[in-house]
Amino acid sequence: MSIRTILRSLIIIIIIASPSMAQDMEKSLNLDQMINEALKNNPEYISFQHQWHATEAQIPQAGALPDPTLGFALANLPVNSFAFDQEPMTGKKISLMQMFPFPGKLGTKQDIADYQAQVVGKQVEEAGNMLIKNVKSAYFTIFILDKSIEIVERNKGLMQQFVQVAETKYSVGKGLQQDVLKAQVEVSKLTDKLISLQQKRTSVALRLNTLLNRDINSPVPKLADFEPTPFQLSIEAVQDLGTNHRPLLTSWQFMVEKSKSATKLARMNYLPDISVGVAYTQRNDLSSGMKMYDFFSTEVNVSVPLYFFKKQSKQIEETQLTANSIEDRYQQVKNEIQFQIEDAFNELHKNATLIDLYKTGIILQATQALKSAQSGYQVDKVDFLTLLNNQVTLFNYETEYYRVLTDYEKALAELEAAVGVRF
Secondary structure (H helix, E strand, O other): HHHHHHHHHHHHHHHHOOOOOOOOOOOOOHHHHHHHHHHHHHHHHHHHHHHHHHHOHHHHHHHHOOOEEEEEEOOOOOOOOOOOOOOOEEEEEEEEEEEEOHHHHHHHHHHHHHHHHHHHHHHHHHHHHHHHHHHHHHHHHHHHHHHHHHHHHHHHHHHHHHHHHHHHHOOOOOHHHHHHHHHHHHHHHHHHHHHHHHHHHHHHHHHHHHHHHOOOOOOOOOOOOOOOOOOHHHHHHHHHHHHOOHHHHHHHHHHHHEEEEEHHHHHHOOOOOEEEEEEEEEOOOOOOOOOEEEEEEEEEEEOOOOOOOOOHHHHHHHHHHHHHHHHHHHHHHHHHHHHHHHHHHHHHHHHHHOOOOOHHHHHHHHHHHHHHHHHHHHHHOOOOOHHHHHHHHHHHHHHHHHHHHHHHHHHHHHHHHHHHHOO
16 A cells, blocks of 8 residues: 555545544433432432431420329338238329429420421431532543543544554655654553543442442443533622522521520529329228228429539530530531632633633634645645644644533532532
8 A cells, every 4th residue: 555545544534533522322321310310329318318307206205295104102001910901091002293394495395306307407408419519520520531532542543543654654765763653652652541541430430330329330321412501690699599508508507596495495494393293092991990091192393403503504504605616617617618609600610711712712723723734735735743733632622622611510510519509
C-alpha cells in the first residue's frame, strides 16, 4: 500500500470523525429512577426512617400517666395463732395507688418527645438529600468517565493510524525515526490513560451500586447525553430557600425548642406531684361471735422537693446551659449552611459561564481550525502532524466541555443539598 493511499484513508477517517459523540446503543440509566431506587432501597436511609418512627412512638408514652400501683397486704395478723378471727384489727387489704404529676408536667414531657421526633424527622430528610446528592455525584462522574474513555479511544485510534503513516514514510526514506517514536510513545500514554479511566469507572460503578443497594457487580451501562439543567435564581432567593427549607437547619430549630421545653420542665419540678390511693380491707367475724365490718380507706400523698438546692436548682442550671449551647450551635450551623450555599452557587455560575464559553467559543473555534487544516492538507499547505494535532485538540476541548458540564451538575446537586430543595 502506497503512502498516498494510507494518507487518503487516514484523512477520510479524520473527516468522518465528527466532533459530536456517537450515540450509545446501550440502554441508558435514568437519573430520576435511580434516585427513587436509592430512596426506596438504601439500607442506611431506611434505618433513619425506622429510627424516626421509633421516636414518634415515644410521644404518647411521654404524655401518659405513670402506671398505678396495685397492692395486697395482710394487716395486724397475730403471730401467736396467725388466725384471721382472733383480733378485730386483722384483715386482708387490697389497695390501688396512682401518682399524678403536677398539672403541665406531662404536657411538657410530651412536647419534648414531639420536638425530638421532629428533629429525627428532619434528619431523615437531610439524609435523603445527602443520598440524592451522592447518587447524582456518582452518576455524573460515570458520565464524564464514559466520555473521557470514548475520546481517549478515538485519539488512540488516530495515533495508531499516524504510527502506520510515520513508519511507512520512514521505511521509504521520506520520514524521521523520531516521528515514529513520538507517535508510539503517544499511543502508550493513551493506553495507560485508558486503563486508569476504566479502573476509575469500575470503582465509581461499585459506589453507585452500593448506594442503590444493588448487587455490587451489577453492570452500569453508558449514560445518555444531556443538556445542563436551567437555573435562574439569584443568590438572595437561594439563601432564603435555604433558611426556610434546609432540613438540617430546621432540625436544629426544633432542638432549640426542645431545650427550652426541657428548661421549662426543670422549673416545674419545683412543684409537687400528688399520689392518690384507695384501699379495701376485708375482716372476718371474730371467733367470739362478734361481727366485723370491712374497711374502706383513701389517702393523698404529696412529694416534697426538700433537696431542691442540690437537685431541682442544679437541673435548671444544667438545662439552661444545654439550651445556650444548642442555640450557639444552631447559629454555627446556620452560618455554615450560608457558606455552603454561597460556595455552591459561585461554583455553579462559574461552570455555567465555562459551558457557554466552550459551546459558543472554544469548541466552535477548534472546529473551524480543524476544517481549515483539513482544507489545507488536501492542497498540501498543511502537514499531516498539524492536521492531527488540530483533531486531537478538538477532542481534548470536547473532553473539557463534558468535564465542565458534569462539574456544573455536581455543583447544582451540592446547591440542592445545601438548600434542601430540588431545582
